[in-house]
Amino acid sequence: MATVITEECINCGACEPECPNTAIYEGGAQWELNGATTPAIKDDLYYIVPDKCTECVGFFDQEQCAAVCPVDCCIPDPNIPETDEVLIERARVLHPDQTFGAEYPSRFRKG
Template sequence: MALMITDECINCGACEPECPNTAIYEGGMNWSLDGRSNESLINDYFYIVPEKCTECVGFHNEPQCRAVCPVDCIIINPDHVESKEELLEKKEKLNLIER
C-alpha cells in the first residue's frame, strides 16, 4: 500500500526529508519522476505520490514518514493497496530511474 497524508497535516515538513523514495512533496509543489515534472496533487498541505511510495519496504522496517509525524496524519491509502512483493518490485523499478 502507499500511504497518504490527511488534511490534518500542520505543514511542519518533518516527513519530507525522511522519505527514501522522495515521494513526499510540499503542497503546491510539482512532483517529478523519470525526468518528468508533474502537477501538484494537493495545494494546501504535504502530499505523498502513490507511484513513489513503497511504504519504505526494502529500506526500513516501518514507514519513516509516519514515525516522525507529530500529529499522526499519515494513513494507508485505500485506493493503492499493494502486496509486499509488489512494493519491493516498485522499489527496484524506482531505483533504476530518476526520482
C-alpha cells in the same frame, strides 16, 4: 498501499526529508518521476506521490513519514491497496543502482 497524508497535516515538513524515494512534496510543489514534471497533487498540504511510495519497503520496517509525524496523519491509503511484492518491485524500479536481497526490510514482515 501507498501511504497518504490526511487533512490533519499541520505542514511541519518533518516527513519530507525522511522519504527514501523522494515521494513527499510540499503542497503546491510539482513532482518529478523519470525526468517528467507533473502538477501538484495537493495545493495546501504536503502530499505523497503513490507512484513513488513504497511504504519504505526495502529500506525500513516502518514508514518513516509516519514515524516522525507529530500528528499521526501519514497512514496507508485504503484506496490504493498494494502488496509487499508490488512495493519491493517499485523500490527496485526507483532505485536500479541498489540491490534488495531476500531479507529486505518491510512493515509486512514486522513482528
